[in-house]
Amino acid sequence: MAENNIDATSEAPSDFIRDIVRGDLDAGRHTDIVTRFPPEPNGYLHMGHAKSICLNFGLAGEFGGRCHLRFDDTNPAREEQEYIDAIMEDVRWLGFDWGTHLYYASDNFEQLYAWAEHLIEAGKAYVDDLSAEDMREYRGTLLTSGRDSPYRTRTADENLDLFRRMRAGEFGDGTRTLRAKIDMASGNINLRDPVLYRILHADHPRTHDAWCIYPNYDFAHGQSDAIEGITHSVCTLEFEDHRPLYDWLIENLPVPAIPHQYEFARLNMTHTVLSKRRLMELVDGGHVTGWDDPRMPTISGMRRRGIPAAAIRDFAARIGVSKSNAVQEVAALDACVRDYLNQRAVRRMAVLKPLKVVIENYPEGDGEMLDAINNPNDESAGSRQVPFARELYIEADDFMEEPPKKFFRLGPGREVRLRYAYFITCTDVIKDQAGNVTELRCTYDPETKGGNAPDGRKVKATLHWVSAAHAADAEVRLYDHLFAAEEPGVEGDYLSDLNPDSLEVLTGCKLEPSLADLAPGETVQFERLGYFCRDADAGVFNRTLSLRDTWAKAKSKG
Numbered sequence: 001m002a003e004n005n006i007d008a009t010s011e012a013p014s015d016f017i018r019d020i021v022r023g024d025l026d027a028g029r030h031t032d033i034v035t036r037f038p039p040e041p042n043g044y045l046h047m048g049h050a051k052s053i054c055l056n057f058g059l060a061g062e063f064g065g066r067c068h069l070r071f072d073d074t075n076p077a078r079e080e081q082e083y084i085d086a087i088m089e090d091v092r093w094l095g096f097d098w099g100t101h102l103y104y105a106s107d108n109f110e111q112l113y114a115w116a117e118h119l120i121e122a123g124k125a126y127v128d129d130l131s132a133e134d135m136r137e138y139r140g141t142l143l144t145s146g147r148d149s150p151y152r153t154r155t156a157d158e159n160l161d162l163f164r165r166m167r168a169g170e171f172g173d174g175t176r177t178l179r180a181k182i183d184m185a186s187g188n189i190n191l192r193d194p195v196l197y198r199i200l201h202a203d204h205p206r207t208h209d210a211w212c213i214y215p216n217y218d219f220a221h222g223q224s225d226a227i228e229g230i231t232h233s234v235c236t237l238e239f240e241d242h243r244p245l246y247d248w249l250i251e252n253l254p255v256p257a258i259p260h261q262y263e264f265a266r267l268n269m270t271h272t273v274l275s276k277r278r279l280m281e282l283v284d285g286g287h288v289t290g291w292d293d294p295r296m297p298t299i300s301g302m303r304r305r306g307i308p309a310a311a312i313r314d315f316a317a318r319i320g321v322s323k324s325n326a327v328q329e330v331a332a333l334d335a336c337v338r339d340y341l342n343q344r345a346v347r348r349m350a351v352l353k354p355l356k357v358v359i360e361n362y363p364e365g366d367g368e369m370l371d372a373i374n375n376p377n378d379e380s381a382g383s384r385q386v387p388f389a390r391e392l393y394i395e396a397d398d399f400m401e402e403p404p405k406k407f408f409r410l411g412p413g414r415e416v417r418l419r420y421a422y423f424i425t426c427t428d429v430i431k432d433q434a435g436n437v438t439e440l441r442c443t444y445d446p447e448t449k450g451g452n453a454p455d456g457r458k459v460k461a462t463l464h465w466v467s468a469a470h471a472a473d474a475e476v477r478l479y480d481h482l483f484a485a486e487e488p489g490v491e492g493d494y495l496s497d498l499n500p501d502s503l504e505v506l507t508g509c510k511l512e513p514s515l516a517d518l519a520p521g522e523t524v525q526f527e528r529l530g531y532f533c534r535d536a537d538a539g540v541f542n543r544t545l546s547l548r549d550t551w552a553k554a555k556s557k558g
Contacts, residue, residue, distance in 0.1 A: 015321040017055070017262055021063055021232055030231045033065030037091070038105075038221065041071050041205070042078040043276040044291040044298045045090045047312075047333075048236075048267040054316035055264070056234055057096040068228055069098040072221065073106050074214050076204035084205065086291070090299040094309045101228075105220045106206050108227055112215050113167065115223060115253045116178060116196060120159045124252055125196060126152055127162040128179045135177075139184075139192050146184035146192040166199055169212045173199050178213075182248060190245045194218060222246040226255035233259045236266035237325065267319070268327045271481035271499075272297045273488050287498060288482070294542050295482040295502050305479065306523035306533025306544035307333075311340040330481065337545055341523060341531050346374045346381060349419065349464045350526040350541075351510045352476055354393040356439045356468065359424060362390040367467070370450075372420045386512050388421055391468040393510045398463050399440060401429055408460035410440070417462040419527065423448040464527045471510035476532065478504040478543045509541075 024030045035056040039049060060067035069091060073079055091098070105112075119125035128151045130138060140146035154162075159178075166176055178197035186192055196219040201212045225233045233246075240263045250258060267274060273282075274297060282288050282296070291298050294305035302312070315336040319328055349372075367389040374381035394410070403411040410416050415425045428441035447454055451462070485497035515534075518524065523533040523544055531544040 013317060013320065016323065017232070017234060017264060017321055018059065018062070020262060021059060024231070025063065032231070033060060033063040034068070034229050034231045035059050035065065035234060036068040036070050036103075036225065036228065036230050038070045038072050038224075039087050040075070040078075040217075040276075041073055041080065041083040041087060042075065043083060043280055044086050044300055046274050046276070046279060046299065047269065047272070047297045047302070048274040049090075050094060050299055050312050051267045051316050051319070052234070052236070053091055053094055053096060054313055055321060058316075059232065059234070065231075066101060067096070067098060068101040068103055068230070070103040070224060070228070071105065072217060072224075073104050073204070073206060074217060074220050075200075076202040076214070077200060079205050081205050086300060090303075093303055094299065094312065103224070103228060104206060105215070105224050106204065108220070108224050109207065109211060109215075111227065112220060112223055113213075115255075116215070116219070117160060117163065118253060119180065119196075120163060120178075121156055122252070123156055124181050125178055126154050126159045126181055127166070128152070128177050128193075129175070130177075132174065135195075139189060142189065146186075146189075148184050149179070149193065152181065152193070163197075166197070166213050167211070169201070171199055173201055175199060180245075180248075182245075188241055188244055190218070190242050191248070194245055218242055218245050219249065222249050222259065222261070223253065223255060225259040226250060226253075226257045229257050230259045233261045235261060235263055237263045237323070238266065239263055263323070264321045265323060265325045268325065269297070269333070270327060270330050270486045271483045271488070272330060273483070273494060278494060281495075282482075285495075287495070294477070294479050297482075303521070304533070304535065305542050306521075306531060307337050308340050308344075308523070311337040314340065327487065334545055337531075338547075341525065341544070343377050344375070345523055345525045345531055347372075347376075347525045347527050348515050349386065349466055349512045350474075350476075350515065350529065350532070351393045351395055351464070351466050351471075352506050352526075352529065353396040354466075354508065354510045355396040355399055355437065357392045357394055357424070357442055357465070358439060359390050359392070359442050359444045360427070361443045364390055366390070367469070370420045384514060386420065386514075387467045387470040389467045389469050392418075392465045393468055393471060394418075394440075394463050394465050396437075398461075399426070399437065401437065409463060410461070415459050417448075417451045417459050419462055419464050420451060421449070421465070422446065422451070423453060423459060464529075466510045466512050468510075470513045472513055472516035473539065474509045474511050474515070475540045476506045476509045476543065477535075477540065478506065511541075515541075 037053050037056045057067045128149050130149050138147045177195045179193045179195050182191045184192050195216050197213050200214050243261045246261050292300040292304045294301055315333045369385040370388050371383050372386045373383050398409045400407055400411050410426050412426050415423050422444040424442040424444045426440055426442050430439035432438050480502050481499050482502050483497045484499040488494040488497040518534045520534050520536045526532050530546040532541045533544050535542050
């Protein structure tokens, strides 16, 4: 059985990878499907990883197999336990579980070393003394063949002696490598005697100082697949040119199984960078507050922003799996988020830019509790009670002293509806010495309780509000795309495409009192304003999304 907690869909999606898996099962080439998600623990996961997670765990779930979580921990200079912990948290949050199948490439270091010696003894690997710069020169280009290293003719005994001394720590970083002996004239540069091991004296998160030589990704990956019995090693298209090397190593080593690699198009999104290196530069350069900054396309950042895991899974299913690279509109993800939250998020009232309203004919000292619907799309969500009193807050943007023709909200002498409450009419405007509106005086019609007039008269606007005496104070952070350009970096340095308006911080916001007890991480809809998530920082709410795609609307006008 699949070891994840996402039920297989009744109508499984179809794509070329699923067709391959289905064909392998039908032909009896495999009786069980085993996939894996193999992240490097050198940063936090992003949306591109989310697509891969959903695919690999999804395949296991749909075909009754299992999916492994395996850390490719072969570069201790960049790896940290923090990243390992964050990756496991992210995978679980997305809704998947690897059960007992948690692995590390470092689990296989002894076996990989033994197989490296096997290649040396077979005359298929040698120790090279070329520097990294010289090695690049000798490798040639896409248009010119490579040249043999002057150390390529060393005997097996000499290579074995040097390799064992490399392991013993006799040589400094970068002074020697172990290379496969394949074909320096190959049209595929990955087959021009690729490096299998390099010297690196660094503390490893798990093995600490037990090793000072480490296998490269290409050597560790396929062999770890074989050790774990992976049947379908699914990766992104940039590894397609590596597949001949993957197969060469499998064919030339006494591995216990014969896995196969399949490639699919990686995820690219507008207004987004999905490069771990660039995301780290954003963090280290102080352009964001951290890996979990809600503007980041990291899974932790989106979680903090209030994007539901189910919406990410839905997005991954909608965009599908193909062999063709394409750029997905970030609006497509937003649509998945809105679809999910519209059906499930409870409604609450919040005023982000408060303007005080005094209802002069409402009895002083009085108040009442009014019934408010929690979610009009979900009857089971029920209702709640919200306090109403003489002094309220409304949005400053909902009032204009001299409203234009198409402005239907509050103005002098105008009548509007207060959501769940009464009709009110503005009778006076209070200003400060600078001429700024600071307070409105209004009257209410007590016959319109619940927002309906018994005489059938209509109003053109309904406003949300919060009782001044009962309001909870909050800071609200409004997030937009981190990058203004659709394809950051296409016309130069990607940092020059950062959106200067990606964050607006509002203080002194007023919320209905029930929001003071909202749990961190929970997302609700602020009526008329958008979806907002309670942050782990006390008294802070992050905007998940507006109710509509305001960015696309602004772009169409521009």
